[in-house]
Amino acid sequence: MSTSDQREMSLDSQEEAVRKVLDKQGLEAPPRYVLKVDWTSLDLMACPQFQQLRGWIASGEISAVGVLDRDRLQAQGLQRLLFLSECQEHGVSVITAQGLPMLEGPEGQLVELALALGKERSVLRAQQGARDGLRARALQKGLPPNYQSPYGMKWEDDRLVPDSNYDLACDIWRMGLEGETQWGIAKRLTQRGVSTPGGKRVWKGTTIGKILSNRAYAGTVEALKTEAVEPRRRSKTTYGKTSSRLRPTEERIKLEGLVSRPVVTEDEFQWVQERRRFNQRFASKNTRNRDYLLKGIIKCVLCGRVYTGVCRKSLAYYYCRGRAKTDWGAEKCPAGKLNAPELEEAVFGTVS
Incomplete structure (x- = not known):
């Protein structure tokens, strides 16, 4: 296993050095028993090759x-003490090709435990120092921990200024303020033939969501927005905190005066966030458990019965109860279905 301080030796060269020592002791290492992995975490138990x-x-x-x-x-x-105990229990010796050998016996295991604990503390101190440095940069100097630029802006002399995509960013926010959904905006940009921030042809709603949720467009740069967390589902080739999640708004560090030309006001930013939550709640994929706010309120002009809500193929509709022949001998109402999100948006848009 290769650690961060000795990566100058390739895994192949490390294998060659170990084989020489094993050969001198009359030990063989068949290829299927050779494990080579670049692992830097102290959590060896999370390493699949270590478990093997x-x-x-x-x-x-x-x-x-x-x-x-x-x-x-x-x-x-x-973990180190457990591994050495397992080796001793099963009569397996640990041979080092260079440096000091592993200490054996109970006293040796205690020494190894102390060395491992010391290493663990030094790594944790280094990690905490890095986090403290980023926080100090934001709090004391008023500068972001990194210089990632929002779409349509660039960093220049520690300030965000418009770039060549600024007008398009403004256009995206204009559509957001009009109540357009993320995927609706993405579809319109794709139809217009506009390249994505990554230079691709097809826009995704998630890309629009990242733009519409970035407070920098309202003039406030949020530092330390995310924190590293353990993934919900781990790939076999990963370890450690490989996922991230947004911190609560109150835990983020807000930096003012770094944006030369904000696109929207804070009130407009908040309105768009509320609208995005509304759109997400009533999106087609979420309609099975949605609330039909107009159910029982609107009446059919043809038969006088009330409309109710239903989901068909992930699409939400209102339909007249008269469409179903519930009364013996009654004729089925010919009234068509009404698109639920469009109807609700029209009604509540007029009321507001």
């Missing part, structure tokens, strides 16, 4: 573990 190694030890398939250096097995203190 533990399985070989427990099953008695191997008699020794060869590593380049003792730091190849850097881990959280108790």
Whole structure:
């Protein structure tokens, strides 16, 4: 396993160095028992290859573990102690190709535990120092931790100024203020042949959502908006906090005066956020559990019965109860279905 401080040696060169030491001791290492992985986390238990190694030890398939250096097995203190205990229990020796050998016996395991705990504390201090540095940059200097630019703007002399896509960003916000959905805006931009921020042809609603949720367009740059978290579903090739989530608004650091030409006001920004939540709630994909706000209120002009709500193929509609022949001998009402989101938007738009 390769750690961050010794990546100058390739995994192949590390394998070659270990094989030489094993050969001198008369030990063989068949290719299927060679594990090569670039792993920098102290949480070795999350490493699939490490779990595979533990399985070989427990099953008695191997008699020794060869590593380049003792730091190849850097881990959280108790994890390292557990691994060394498992090796001792099954008679598996740990052989290092360079540096000091692993200490054996109960006393040696205690020393290894102390070394692992010391390493763990130093890593945690370094991580906390990095986080504190980013926060100090935002709080004390009034500067963002990074210089990621919102679409339509660029950083120039520690200020966000318009770039060549500024007018298009303004157009996106204009459509947002008109109540257009994210996917509706994306469709219109795609039809116009406008390139996405990544240079692609087809716009996605998620891209529009990122633009319409960025407070920088209202003149406020939010620092430390996200935090690293464990993923809900982990890929076999990942480890650690590989996902991120938005911090609550009150925990973000708000930096003023860094945007030379805001696109919208704070009130307009808040209105768009409310509208996005409304659009999401009544989106077609969410209609099965939606509320039909006009159910039982609107009446059919043809038969006088009230309309009710229904979802068909992920689309929400209002339909006249007279369309179903519930009364014996009654004729089925010919009234057509009404698109629920469009009807509600027209009604509540007029009321507001």
